[in-house]
Amino acid sequence: MEKFDVHILGCGSALPTLRHNATSQVVNVREKLFMIDCGEGTQVHLRRSQLRFNRLNHIFISHLHGDHCFGLTGLISTFGMLERTAQLHVYAHPELERLLRPHLNFFCKGLPFEVVFHPIDPGKREVIYDDRSVSVETIPLRHRLPTCGFLFREKPTPNHIRRDMIDFYRIPVYMINRIKNGEDFVTEEGVVIPNARLTFPSDPPRSYAYCSDTSYLPRIAEQIEGADLLFHEATFAEDNAARARQTQHSTAAQAARIALDAKVKRLVIGHFSARYEDEKALLKEAKAIFPDTILADENLTIPV
Amino acid sequence: MEKFDVHILGCGSALPTLRHNATSQVVNVREKLFMIDCGEGTQVHLRRSQLRFNRLNHIFISHLHGDHCFGLTGLISTFGMLERTAQLHVYAHPELERLLRPHLNFFCKGLPFEVVFHPIDPGKREVIYDDRSVSVETIPLRHRLPTCGFLFREKPTPNHIRRDMIDFYRIPVYMINRIKNGEDFVTEEGVVIPNARLTFPSDPPRSYAYCSDTSYLPRIAEQIEGADLLFHEATFAEDNAARARQTQHSTAAQAARIALDAKVKRLVIGHFSARYEDEKALLKEAKAIFPDTILADENLTIPV
Numbered sequence: 083m084e085k086f087d088v089h090i091l092g093c094g095s096a097l098p099t100l101r102h103n104a105t106s107q108v109v110n111v112r113e114k115l116f117m118i119d120c121g122e123g124t125q126v127h128l129r130r131s132q133l134r135f136n137r138l139n140h141i142f143i144s145h146l147h148g149d150h151c152f153g154l155t156g157l158i159s160t161f162g163m164l165e166r167t168a169q170l171h172v173y174a175h176p177e178l179e180r181l182l183r184p185h186l187n188f189f190c191k192g193l194p195f196e197v198v199f200h201p202i203d204p205g206k207r208e209v210i211y212d213d214r215s216v217s218v219e220t221i222p223l224r225h226r227l228p229t230c231g232f233l234f235r236e237k238p239t240p241n242h243i244r245r246d247m248i249d250f251y252r253i254p255v256y257m258i259n260r261i262k263n264g265e266d267f268v269t270e271e272g273v274v275i276p277n278a279r280l281t282f283p284s285d286p287p288r289s290y291a292y293c294s295d296t297s298y299l300p301r302i303a304e305q306i307e308g309a310d311l312l313f314h315e316a317t318f319a320e321d322n323a324a325r326a327r328q329t330q331h332s333t334a335a336q337a338a339r340i341a342l343d344a345k346v347k348r349l350v351i352g353h354f355s356a357r358y359e360d361e362k363a364l365l366k367e368a369k370a371i372f373p374d375t376i377l378a379d380e381n382l383t384i385p386v
Numbered sequence: 387m388e389k390f391d392v393h394i395l396g397c398g399s400a401l402p403t404l405r406h407n408a409t410s411q412v413v414n415v416r417e418k419l420f421m422i423d424c425g426e427g428t429q430v431h432l433r434r435s436q437l438r439f440n441r442l443n444h445i446f447i448s449h450l451h452g453d454h455c456f457g458l459t460g461l462i463s464t465f466g467m468l469e470r471t472a473q474l475h476v477y478a479h480p481e482l483e484r485l486l487r488p489h490l491n492f493f494c495k496g497l498p499f500e501v502v503f504h505p506i507d508p509g510k511r512e513v514i515y516d517d518r519s520v521s522v523e524t525i526p527l528r529h530r531l532p533t534c535g536f537l538f539r540e541k542p543t544p545n546h547i548r549r550d551m552i553d554f555y556r557i558p559v560y561m562i563n564r565i566k567n568g569e570d571f572v573t574e575e576g577v578v579i580p581n582a583r584l585t586f587p588s589d590p591p592r593s594y595a596y597c598s599d600t601s602y603l604p605r606i607a608e609q610i611e612g613a614d615l616l617f618h619e620a621t622f623a624e625d626n627a628a629r630a631r632q633t634q635h636s637t638a639a640q641a642a643r644i645a646l647d648a649k650v651k652r653l654v655i656g657h658f659s660a661r662y663e664d665e666k667a668l669l670k671e672a673k674a675i676f677p678d679t680i681l682a683d684e685n686l687t688i689p690v
Binding site: 100129159160189 | 404430433450452456459464468485
C-alpha cells in the first residue's frame with residue numbers, strides 16, 4: 083500500500099506545557115510531506131521527527147491563532163539557512179501574508195527560495211490543492227475567528243496487473259501501464275482480452291480529515307463521511323462543556339459524536355487543554371461513544 | 387550574599403538543533419528577573435526552568451536576528467493568557483517595535499497588560515536600566531547588523547553591622563539601618579562611636595557582561611574590565627576563524643582573549659555553531675588562554 087501517514091509534532095492547546103507542543107502535524111502522502119499548522123517550535127519538532135525537510139513544500143494553516151502559526155517565520159528562516167531553493171507554498175487566510183511579509187522581508191532577507199502565499203476562504207468548502215496523488219479540501223469550522231479544517235483525499239491508484247496473465251498472454255512491457263490504467267489487451271491473433279480478466283482492483287483511496295479548532299459542529303459529519311482517519315480537537319472533557327462552548331472548542335464526547343455520525347474508521351483526538359495532567363479521562367469519554375479512538379501524542383505516527 | 391545568578395535557557399546559534407535551544411538567558415538579581423534575548427521556544431524553556439514568570443518585567447534584545455527574538459510574540463501571548471497585569475518592558479533596536487506591534491495587535495488583541503518598548507541605540511554605550519539593585523548598560527558590539535551586549539552592575543549593599551557592637555553599646559533597633567548606611571552612633575553619655583568600629587564592609591558589588599553576537603572586538607575589554615562573569619559568544623573554534631570573520635562571530639580563543647584582557651573572574655562561552663557534535667574542542671581552546679572558562683548549557687545556572 084502506498085504511504086499515507088500522519089505525524090503528530092504537537093497536540094497541545096494555546097498554553098504550551100512541558101508535556102505537549104503547540105499544534106503541528108505532517109501528512110506524508112507517498113513521500114510528499116504536507117504540514118498542517120505550525121505552532122512555535124515546530125522546526126525543532128520537525129527535526130526530531132527525522133522527516134526530510136526538503137520533501138515539505140506545502141503548509142496549510144487552519145486559523146490565525148498564535149499556537150497554530152507562530153513557528154512559521156522560524157521554519158522559513160531555517161529553510162533559508164539550509165539553502166532550500168524549492169518554492170514553499172503556504173495556504174492560509176489572506177491576513178497571514180499581510181502579517182508575515184514584513185517579517186520575512188526583514189528577518190529572512192535574501193531568502194534563496196520563494197514563499198508563495200495562497201489565500202483561502204475558510205468559510206468556503208473548496209479544493210485548494212490537487213496533484214496526481216492527493217487533493218486537499220477545506221472544511222469550514224466554527225471558532226472564534228475564521229477557521230477551516232482540511233480533508234486529504236488520496237487519488238485512486240491504477241489497478242494491479244495479474245502476474246500470471248502477463249506470462250500466459252506474453253504481454254509486452256510497453257503494455258503493462260496501459261493495462262493497469264484500464265486498456266484491454268489484443269493478442270497477436272487479434273483476440274481481445276478484456277481488462278477485467280487481466281487486473282484486480284487496487285486498494286480503495288483513503289482520506290484523512292483534520293478538524294481543529296472548532297466548536298461542536300454536526301454539519302461537518304456529512305463532508306468527512308467515511309474518512310479513514312479523523313483528527314478532531316478535544317480541548318476539554320464534558321465537565322468543561324460550558325467552557326468549551328464559551329471558547330468555541332469541543333469536548334472529547336463531541337469529537338466522538340462527530341466520528342460516529344461521519345462513520346469514519348478511526349478517531350484521534352488532540353489539542354488538549356493544559357489543565358489536564360494526562361488525557362485518560364478524555365480518552366475514556368470518547369471511547370464510550372466511539373470505541374476506535376486514540377489519543378494524539380508528540381512523535382506519534384498514525385497510518386491512515 | 388544577595389542572589390545574582392545567570393540561567394541559560396538556550397545557547398545554540400542560528401540553526402536550532404536537538405542539543406541546543408535558540409538564545410535566551412535570565413539574569414536573577416535579588417529575585418527580579420531580567421531576560422536577555424528571546425529565541426523561538428523561549429517560553430517553554432522558561433517554564434522548564436521553574437523561574438517565576440511574574441518576576442520577569444524586563445527583556446533586553448541584543449540584535450534583530452531571528453534566533454535572538456522569534457520567541458517574543460509567543461511569550462507575550464502566553465503572559466496574556468496567564469492574565470498578567472504588570473507592564474512588560476522590552477529594550478531593543480527601535481525596528482523591533484515597528485515589526486512586532488502589528489503582530490501584537492492582531493495575535494494578542496486585548497492583552498491585559500502593557501508592552502512598553504524602549505528603543506536603544508546599540509552603537510552607544512549608555513545606561514538603559516537602573517533601579518536600586520542593579521543597572522544595565524549597553525556594550526556596543528560588531529555584528530552583521532546593529533548589536534549590543536549588556537553589562538549588569540549590582541548596586542553596593544549597605545555595610546554589615548557587628549552583632550557584638552549592638553549588644554555592647556545597646557544600640558536601639560531604629561538606629562540599625564542608619565548605622566548600616568554609614569552613620570556614627572552617639573551613646574546616652576554623648577560619646578561618639580565611629581561607624582568604622584560598628585560595621586564591616588559588605589561584599590563588593592558584582593557585575594555580569596553578556597557579549598553576543600560579535601566578531602572579535604578588543605575594545606570591549608576596557609568596558610567590562612574586572613567583571614565577575616563574562617558570557618562571550620564562541621560560535622566557532624579557531625579552525626573556522628575565517629568563517630567567524632566572514633559571519634562576524636568569534637572563536638573560542640578570541641572569547642578567551644577578551645576575558646584575559648578584561649581581567650574578568652570567570653568566562654562562560656556559548657552560541658555554539660550547529661556544526662559541533664559537542665563543544666570539548668571549544669572549551670579546550672578557550673581554557674588554554676583563559677583557564678577559568680566553562681561551557682554554557684541549557685538549564686545551567688551560574689552564580690555571578
